[in-house]
Amino acid sequence: MATNGFKNYSIKFSWLSQTWARLKNDKMGLLGFVLVITVVLVAIFAHFLAPYDPNMINISHRLQAPSLVHLLGTDHLGRDTLSRVIVGSRIALKVAMISISLAMSGGLILGLLAGYGPAWLDRIMILIFDTVRSFPTVMFALALVTMLGPSLNTIIIVVVITSIPMYGRIVRAQTLSLKNKEFIWAERSTGAGMVRILAVHMLPNVIGPLLIIASMDVPVVVTIEAGLSFLGVGVRPPAPSWGSILNDGYAYIRNTTWIAIAGGVPLILTTVGFTFLGESLRDIFDPKLQKDI
Amino acid sequence: MVSYLIKRIGLGAVIVVIAVSMLYGMIHMVPGDPLSVMLGPRATPEMKQELNIRLGLDKPFVVQLFRYFTSAMKGDLGSDVISRRAVTTIVFEQLPYTFTLILTGIGWAVLLGVPLGCYSAINRNSVFDKIAGIFSVGTIAIPSFVVAVYSLLIFSVTLGWLPAIGAGDDGDFISQFTHILMPALAIGLGWVGYLARLVRASMLEVLGENHIRTMRAFGLSDRLVIFKYALRLAILPTIALLGVGIGFLLSASVFTEIVFARPGIGKLIFESVIQRNYPVVMGCVLITTVIFVISTTLSDILTVILDPRIRENL
Numbered sequence: 001m002a003t004n005g006f007k008n009y010s011i012k013f014s015w016l017s018q019t020w021a022r023l024k025n026d027k028m029g030l031l032g033f034v035l036v037i038t039v040v041l042v043a044i045f046a047h048f049l050a051p052y053d054p055n056m057i058n059i060s061h062r063l064q065a066p067s068l069v070h071l072l073g074t075d076h077l078g079r080d081t082l083s084r085v086i087v088g089s090r091i092a093l094k095v096a097m098i099s100i101s102l103a104m105s106g107g108l109i110l111g112l113l114a115g116y117g118p119a120w121l122d123r124i125m126i127l128i129f130d131t132v133r134s135f136p137t138v139m140f141a142l143a144l145v146t147m148l149g150p151s152l153n154t155i156i157i158v159v160v161i162t163s164i165p166m167y168g169r170i171v172r173a174q175t176l177s178l179k180n181k182e183f184i185w186a187e188r189s190t191g192a193g194m195v196r197i198l199a200v201h202m203l204p205n206v207i208g209p210l211l212i213i214a215s216m217d218v219p220v221v222v223t224i225e226a227g228l229s230f231l232g233v234g235v236r237p238p239a240p241s242w243g244s245i246l247n248d249g250y251a252y253i254r255n256t257t258w259i260a261i262a263g264g265v266p267l268i269l270t271t272v273g274f275t276f277l278g279e280s281l282r283d284i285f286d287p288k289l290q291k292d293i
Numbered sequence: 294m295v296s297y298l299i300k301r302i303g304l305g306a307v308i309v310v311i312a313v314s315m316l317y318g319m320i321h322m323v324p325g326d327p328l329s330v331m332l333g334p335r336a337t338p339e340m341k342q343e344l345n346i347r348l349g350l351d352k353p354f355v356v357q358l359f360r361y362f363t364s365a366m367k368g369d370l371g372s373d374v375i376s377r378r379a380v381t382t383i384v385f386e387q388l389p390y391t392f393t394l395i396l397t398g399i400g401w402a403v404l405l406g407v408p409l410g411c412y413s414a415i416n417r418n419s420v421f422d423k424i425a426g427i428f429s430v431g432t433i434a435i436p437s438f439v440v441a442v443y444s445l446l447i448f449s450v451t452l453g454w455l456p457a458i459g460a461g462d463d464g465d466f467i468s469q470f471t472h473i474l475m476p477a478l479a480i481g482l483g484w485v486g487y488l489a490r491l492v493r494a495s496m497l498e499v500l501g502e503n504h505i506r507t508m509r510a511f512g513l514s515d516r517l518v519i520f521k522y523a524l525r526l527a528i529l530p531t532i533a534l535l536g537v538g539i540g541f542l543l544s545a546s547v548f549t550e551i552v553f554a555r556p557g558i559g560k561l562i563f564e565s566v567i568q569r570n571y572p573v574v575m576g577c578v579l580i581t582t583v584i585f586v587i588s589t590t591l592s593d594i595l596t597v598i599l600d601p602r603i604r605e606n607l
Contacts (some may be wrong), residue, residue, distance in 0.1 A: 028427060130304075131311040134589070136581050138544035138559075142566045143578045147319060223436040227548060230438050231563060250442050250552065253450055260446055264439040275434035 022284050029280025035273025039266070043089040050083035055238040063256050073258040075248050081262045084240035091241045092270060095152065096221040099159035100214050106160065107167020108210065112198050114168065115175025125172070129165035137162050141228060150233040158228070159221050170213055174206040212285055216278030219271035226267050242267045297597060305590040312582050313365065316575060317358050344374075370579065371572035380576035384558060388580075390460055391557040394549065395542045397477040399535065402484035407531065409485065410492025414527075415519060417497065425489060432486035438548035441479035445552060448475060458554035476553050480545040484538060491534055496527040529600050536592025540585040 023029045042049060051071075058078035066073045072081040114125035141158040148154045178184060178201075187197055228234030229243030230250075237244065242263050249260025345351050349360055364370070370380040409429075413422040449457040461469035499505060500523055508518050547559030554560075558577055565573035 028430065127307065127311065131308050131315065134308050134312055134540070134582055134586050135578070136540045136543040136585055138547045139562060139578045139581050142547070142562050143316065143574055144319075146566050146569060146571060146574045219434055227436060227438055230548070231551065233566060246439065246442060250445075253442070253446060257446055257450070260442050264443060267439055268435050271434040271436065272431055275430055279430060 019281075019284060023280060026280045026283070028276045029284075032273045032276025032278070032280060035269050036277050039089055039270050039273060040093065042086055043093045046087045046090050050080075050086045052080040052083045054079060054083040054087040054240045056080070063252060065256065066258060072262045073256060075245075075259050076252050076255075079238075081245070081259055084245055085242070085262050085266055088240045088242045088245060089266065089270075091152075091235055091239060092222045092225060092267075095155055095159070095225040096218045099156045099221055100163070100217055102156070103160045103163035103217075104167050104210060104214050106164045107169075108171050108203075108206070110164065111168040111171025112175055112202055112206070115172040116179060116194065116198055116202065122172070125168065129168050132161060132165045135162070137224065138227065141224070142231075142233065145228070145233045150228075150236065152235055152239075155225050155228055155234050159224055162224075163217060163221070166217070167210060167213065170209060171206050174209060175202055178202060178205055208285065212278065212282050215274065215281060218274040218278070222267070222270055222274070294597075298594060301590055301593055305586050309583055309586050310362075312586070313362065313579060314358060316578060316582075317361055318354075365579070370576040373573055374570050375568060380572050383561065383573060384576050384580050387556055387558045387561045390555060391543070391546050391550070391559060394473065394476055394480065394546055394555065394557060395539065397473050398479075398481035398542060398545075399484060399538060400481075401477060402481040402488055403531075403535075406485040406488025407492050407528070409489040410494075411496055411519070411524065411527070413489065413493045414496035414500065422493075425493075429486035429489045432482050433490075435483065437479050437483060437545040438552060440482050441476070441549050441552040444475045444478055460555045472553075472555070476549045476555060479549045479552070480542055483545075484542075487534065487538075488531055491530055492527055495530045496523060499523045499526045502526075526600070529596055532599065533592050533596045536589040539588035543581050543585065 023033060056079060058074070061070070061074050061078040062076055064070055064074040064078075070080050070082065072085065075081055075084070110125055110129075114122045137158075140162065141155075144158055144161075145154055148157065184197060184201060187201055225234060226241060226243030226246070229241035230247045232244070232247060234243060235241040244263075246260060246263030246267070249256075249258075249263045253260055349357055352360070368381050370384075372379055373383060376383075409425055413425045416422055445457060448455045455475055456468075456472050459472055461472035500519075505518060505523055508522060509515075543559070546557055547563055549555070550557040550560040551563055558581065562574060562577040562581075564570075565577065
């Protein structure tokens with residue numbers, strides 16, 4: 001047993017080292033990896049790294065230019081912009097993690113059912129997926145905000161509803177290609193039920209591509225959250241979303257340029273980082289996946 | 294071919310019907326009642342009663358949905374809660390502004406993105422190709438509203454070259470042109486990257502095909518092979534993508550129209566959300582969804598008409 005356990009670890013280790021070796025040779029992927037790790041570390045240690053309370057108002061220090069006291073200056077309420085940007089990374093990644101996990105789970109279940117179930121179910125699912133994809137995302141998000149009110153939960157609901165069809169379609173395509181493979185037929189001939197086949201045999205085979213797509217979906221979700229917060233219908237104030245910081249910068253753009261720059265740059269670095277890394281991982285693991293998206 | 298056309302248009306119509314039903318159904322699934330949302334916390338029971346009857350919300354759901362469909366078919370999407378003007382009139386007043394913006398955005402993206410992708414494919418693995426690759430992925434990743442705010446910051450606030458807000462004076466082409474430059478840059482930049490990547494990939498695929506090799510073997514010049522024969526096929530996926538692109542650009546137009554205070558459907562829907570002007574929000578979502586479905590249907594049909602390989606297999 002101990003030897004088997006050791007073998008498993010060594011296989012995992014060599015898999016990781018192989019991935020790392022290939023990632024190291026891809027400059028774009030490596031840059032993406034560095035950016036992603038930086039953003040994740042900043043988000044984890046945000047409260048240690050932020051020099052001030054991000055919501056602490058100090059009107060006498062409002063709209064200050066960068067200085068040694070406030071490295072990225074202050075906003076219209078005298079709040080430290082750097083602290084708000086640092087803590088803002090937590091909101092961006094929190095929304096991305098929760099909503100992508102939910103959308104992936106939903107897409108996984110619906111995609112497996114569509115791909116493995118009867119043809120009529122498949123047709124209905126595809127029709128529903130195509131219908132949801134036919135809503136322009138921001139318009140649909142604004143309609144939901146009117147009904148549910150602006151909040152972090154509304155953003156998550158928007159992302160989940162609009163992302164499920166993409167995950168569902170990927171899982172469906174993978175399931176359809178696996179459905180008639182010999183090992184599935186063999187399993188069926190031994191009397192295995194649908195739930196067992198889907199959970200034990202299909203799931204491990206479709207989860208890999210799904211995780212790559214999920215990593216590529218992070219910038220999309222971060223953009224939706226920041227976009228809705230930029231419009232003032234996302235994360236509620238005083239929570240420091242990058243979108244709301246950019247909106248503050250936009251509102252005071254003629255007084256100071258620093259808030260707009262500080263709100264936009266982390267957003268660009270995060271979306272570019274995740275895009276570069278996601279593309280690189282896709283090319284390493286599954287170059288054919290691009291056609292399924 | 295004819296049966297494909299009927300099927301594809303039929304599918305588009307079914308998607309629109311389901312989309313409208315979903316939107317309408319969502320109103321009824323929302324916790325609380327939409328009237329309280331629309332009228333706000335100070336609504337009296339009399340106000341609610343009056344609006345309830347005016348919007349026909351006192352009828353059963355199926356009846357309401359049927360009425361909504363029959364009215365929508367006649368072009369009636371209800372009336373603005375505040376001004377009481379017809380929603381269709383309000384939306385169609387704003388649509389030309391958004392269309393102009395979208396067409397300008399996608400226009401410059403095509404003019405730059407297609408040659409960029411072509412040139413990258415022809416000079417595969419060159420320094421230019423690598424730089425263009427990084428540029429493409431980078432522009433795809435940058436959110437359009439960040440581009441909008443930063444271009445405002447650079448070209449208007451800092452350099453003072455371009456006007457910051459509005460759509461320009463009516464009838465003054467120069468004024469309208471200078472007012473659309475930054476918004477078009479903001480919504481089109483990501484598409485330059487998309488198109489460059491797509492054209493590069495499909496061009497590489499086409500250049501490896503047998504008929505292109507045969508043409509080269511017959512001694513046809515590279516220029517003739519690439520621009521007359523290869524590009525014709527390589528451009529097809531772009532046409533399919535442009536249909537989907539209209540939906541993304543409609544979304545991007547919301548941010549752009551707000552940042553540059555331009556009139557348009559994006560600004561209209563945003564202001565309606567703030568005012569809780571429910572019928573206008575629904576009308577905007579419905580009309581933009583229909584536009585999106587029509588554009589994807591048209592691009593699918595156009596791809597089939599233009600691509601002999603798909604046409605023959607139908």
